[in-house]
Every structure is written in structure tokens, then in C-alpha cells.
Amino acid sequence: MSNSARPVPVPPDALACCTPLAREPMGEDQAATVAPLLKALADPVRLRLMSLVLSHEGREACVCDLLPAFDLSQPTISHHLKVLHEAGLLDREKRGVWVYYQARPEAMEAMVNLFAAVVPAGTSV
Template identity: 70%
Template sequence: MSNSCTPPSDLSSLDEALACCTPLSREPLSSEAAAQVVPMLKAIADPARLRLLSLVLSHAGAEACVCDLLPYFDLSQPTISHHLKVLHEAGLLDREKRGTWVFYIARPAATAALANLFTAAGDASGVPA
């Protein structure tokens, strides 16, 4: 009966994401599921990274390069790049090199998995318990 969760890197589709993390309020989260979700939460438990994720998600095409994001922060480019790398490694953003820039691309499946986790049990679109 314990909650189960696919690791973020395996969330290739929205359906998989919604089926991944059942709501916290539906049944006790297992240790294994918690260990899989916590890296995503650690990645965004930082003001600069949470804002970076929001900036990428709300940017045209839900993708952005460091060049697009730099003007929003009083931080150096290497620092912004480091934060983006952390978000990428946690499975929250994809990335792609185009010419001289690395572009970071939203992964709707990952944010949908987080939304589902916090959804009230009765409202969830996840798998039945």
C-alpha cells in the first residue's frame, strides 16, 4: 500500500508523471518514494533556483538560455549556469547545446509530478491508491 514514484529522469511523459507521485494525503509516502522526490525539492528549495525554474517555465517556448536569464539576477553567469545545472540534474529541466549557448527546456512532466504530490487526495489525477 505504500506510495511509489518513478525517478524524475524517467518521467518522459505527462501521463507517467501524473501516475508517478500519488498525493501525500492519499497514503503514507514510502521511504523509497521520498528518496526519489527529495532531490527535486532540494533543487528548488533555493530562491535563485526557484525563480530560475519559474523564468524558464514562463519564458516563450518554455525554454531559455543563460543569456535570457542573466538580466533578472544580480549574480554572475557561472553562478546562474551552476544553478541551472542543479535544476537539470534534479530532472526539472532538460538542456540542449545550440551554437555557443546551452538552452534549458521545461519538463512539464516533472512539475506535474510535484503538483500531483501536493494535490488533495480527492482532487488528484494520479493513479488510484
């Protein structure tokens, strides 16, 4: 990522703590910190955008790569990407006239950990 692209600061609790819900009940502070991440993903367009970015070659994509998958205008797609970026789920880097988006690894790890079930050996979920 170039020095010109500055990630939006996300509270460390949102990305680092995420005690799996199956291990212990979530506290008020953690819920308040994680809720904006989940809220950003709760929109079907944004959920699809995350999926497209994650599955795109090199795990990064620009609006020009994402636009054909939707019957939406470029400004609308850019708005949804901005919401994901501001929630701390995507990093972005400007290259020429295009902005490329990548999922923040720590945000993806937090989401996976949040819903990780503690499963005894030999048991399937």
C-alpha cells in the same frame, strides 16, 4: 530536442509515481526519490530560475535570457541551472554557443501531483 543533448536519467519513481500526499502517506523509497527534486527547488535562485524558464516565451530560455533577472555572474546562474538539470527538473539543448533550458513536463506533472489535494466536489481549498 537534438540528439546531442542527453537528459540526465532520473529514476522513474521520481517522475511517474508521486501519489498525492493527501491520498496516502509517502513511503521511504518515494520520499528518497522525490527529496532531491524538492531540494533542488529549495534554493530561492533555483526556484526563480524554474519560474523564469516556465514563464519565458516558448517555455524555454538560455542563460542570456535569465541573467538580467539576477545580480549574479553567468557562471553562478549556469551552476544553478546545472543543479536543476541534474535533479531531472530541466532538459537542455545546445544551440551554437548557447544552452537552452526547458522544464521537463513529467517533472512538473510529478510536482503538481505530489501536492494535489483530493477535494470533494463543491468544496474549495
